[in-house]
Amino acid sequence: MNSEINIVSGEKRGHEESEFESKRPRLDNQSTTDSSSSSLYLDTSSILINLYIFKINRHMLDFDFEKVCSVSLSNLNVYACLVCGKYFQGRGRNSHAYFHSLHEDHHVFINLHTLQVYVLPDGYEVKDSSLNDIKYVLHPTFTEEQVALLDQNTKHSYDLNNKKYLPGFVGLNNVKANDYVNVVIQALAHIPPLRDYFILQNFENSTQLVQRFSILVRKIWNPQAFKGQVSPHELLQEISNASNKRFKLAEQSDPIDFLCWFLNSLHKDLGGTKKQNSSIIHKIFQGEVKVESQMIIAKTDVEEKDRSFDVDREIVAKRSPFLLLNLDLPPPPLFQDEVEKNIIPQVALTTILSKYDGRTPQESAGTLKRSQLVHLPNYIIFHIKRFTKNNWAAEKNPTIVNFPIKNLDMGEYLESSSAENLSTHYDLIANICHEGKPGKGKGIYKVHVQHRGKDQWYQIQDLIVEEINAQMIFLSESYIQIWERK
Numbered sequence: 001m002n003s004e005i006n007i008v009s010g011e012k013r014g015h016e017e018s019e020f021e022s023k024r025p026r027l028d029n030q031s032t033t034d035s036s037s038s039s040l041y042l043d044t045s046s047i048l049i050n051l052y053i054f055k056i057n058r059h060m061l062d063f064d065f066e067k068v069c070s071v072s073l074s075n076l077n078v079y080a081c082l083v084c085g086k087y088f089q090g091r092g093r094n095s096h097a098y099f100h101s102l103h104e105d106h107h108v109f110i111n112l113h114t115l116q117v118y119v120l121p122d123g124y125e126v127k128d129s130s131l132n133d134i135k136y137v138l139h140p141t142f143t144e145e146q147v148a149l150l151d152q153n154t155k156h157s158y159d160l161n162n163k164k165y166l167p168g169f170v171g172l173n174n175v176k177a178n179d180y181v182n183v184v185i186q187a188l189a190h191i192p193p194l195r196d197y198f199i200l201q202n203f204e205n206s207t208q209l210v211q212r213f214s215i216l217v218r219k220i221w222n223p224q225a226f227k228g229q230v231s232p233h234e235l236l237q238e239i240s241n242a243s244n245k246r247f248k249l250a251e252q253s254d255p256i257d258f259l260c261w262f263l264n265s266l267h268k269d270l271g272g273t274k275k276q277n278s279s280i281i282h283k284i285f286q287g288e289v290k291v292e293s294q295m296i297i298a299k300t301d302v303e304e305k306d307r308s309f310d311v312d313r314e315i316v317a318k319r320s321p322f323l324l325l326n327l328d329l330p331p332p333p334l335f336q337d338e339v340e341k342n343i344i345p346q347v348a349l350t351t352i353l354s355k356y357d358g359r360t361p362q363e364s365a366g367t368l369k370r371s372q373l374v375h376l377p378n379y380i381i382f383h384i385k386r387f388t389k390n391n392w393a394a395e396k397n398p399t400i401v402n403f404p405i406k407n408l409d410m411g412e413y414l415e416s417s418s419a420e421n422l423s424t425h426y427d428l429i430a431n432i433c434h435e436g437k438p439g440k441g442k443g444i445y446k447v448h449v450q451h452r453g454k455d456q457w458y459q460i461q462d463l464i465v466e467e468i469n470a471q472m473i474f475l476s477e478s479y480i481q482i483w484e485r486k
């Protein structure tokens with residue numbers, strides 16, 4: 001029998017049940033919070049508690065769902081029954097957890113916030129190292145050394161069913177139509193400085209959105225998970241709340257809309273302001289673009305494509321920060337016959353990037369514009385504008401974008417006077433693509449992320465995680481890409 005079990009009286013430790021009376025022999029004299037100094041030897045209580053611990057069923061435990069009492073739906077002071085996995089409020093004499101322990105003969109409960117474990121109805125706190133794995137699954141923690149090794153780890157972990165999984169490359173449940181959130185979460189969870197920040201910082205006093213994203217990132221990288229997949233349910237609930245139901249888990253939305261909203265929300269919640277580098281989000285993603293514009297004076301004899309800046313008239317220059325770069329696809333050709341319809345139009349990434357070369361003019365609403373990058377962020381997000389809406393329906397441009405997976409030179413789009421002395425070469429680290437027809441719920445989103453240690457790409461579509469040949473990534477209808485400075 002385990003002699004390390006340490007029982008602490010509910011009266012001494014309890015915050016809520018001062019009226020609590022124990023039916024079992026009082027243990028006050030022996031109780032302590034220091035597990036090393038006092039051990040209970042084989043008495044009735046410790047035998048019982050060992051029996052209770054033996055009845056804990058880890059297969060029934062799932063801490064991914066919203067932490068609310070299954071009876072009262074309250075989110076305050078919620079405990080999980082470690083025998084059946086259900087959540088109940090409180091542990092006092094009139095609490096739902098207390099009644100559950102009496103009616104179901106289930107006796108071990110964990111406080112989902114403090115991670116303290118209690119035996120009910122007695123109310124003893126139990127400190128037993130055999131429960132640490134449960135606490136870890138509920139709230140995975142990592143040391144800086146462990147985080148530094150995440151990308152090198154090629155060792156598979158095994159879940160409770162002995163199914164192997166690779167930490168960091170696990171599927172996310174699609175509760176109903178949240179693939180558009182899943183792909184964004186996966187992409188962000190594979191940006192090392194962002195991931196490390198959300199794993200290592202303490203967000204106790206931060207917003208629910210920040211806390212739940214942090215927990216989800218930890219769970220994705222958890223090497224000791226009970227199951228080799230994670231449900232983003234808790235974060236989804238908070239996304240719905242925080243966005244005033246603009247983003248729902250039961251209705252597909254556009255991942256680029258969600259990504260913009262999410263990054264801006266995290267930035268604000270982390271205390272970010274308009275000042276440069278005021279949050280980790282801006283430190284990682286924020287760049288600067290210079291846009292020069294000139295009013296167009298109508299010249300009927302000039303074809304649209306031949307328009308150019310008139311050096312004799314005023315050119316207005318404006319610098320603005322950006323978190324992502326919008327890239328326009330050329331309109332797909334109008335094919336005449338059935339054979340031609342099978343030809344998939346293609347364009348080089350460098351062609352659509354020429355929008356930022358400082359020379360190529362774009363025309364919109366009577367203004368001619370040319371853009372150039374002034375500051376390159378460490379991580380560049382491209383939004384390849386594939387979807388348009390007309391009055392009738394959503395339309396999708398099927399053009400395939402050709403790109404080098406490594407060593408994209410962004411120097412050509414950076415102002416030559418830029419004082420930055422950093423590399424202008426970037427490697428792809430995440431690629432979100434769309435498959436199927438445009439319009440809500442008609443297509444699906446997938447994401448490609450890379451395991452750096454193995455130099456292996458993975459395709460993740462909700463719960464399906466598969467190794468993919470890097471060559472296959474080029475064939476996908478890329479929608480959002482994230483590139484990393486070398």
Ligand SMILES: [Zn+2]
Nearest residue numbers: 081083084106
């Ligand atoms: Zn139970």
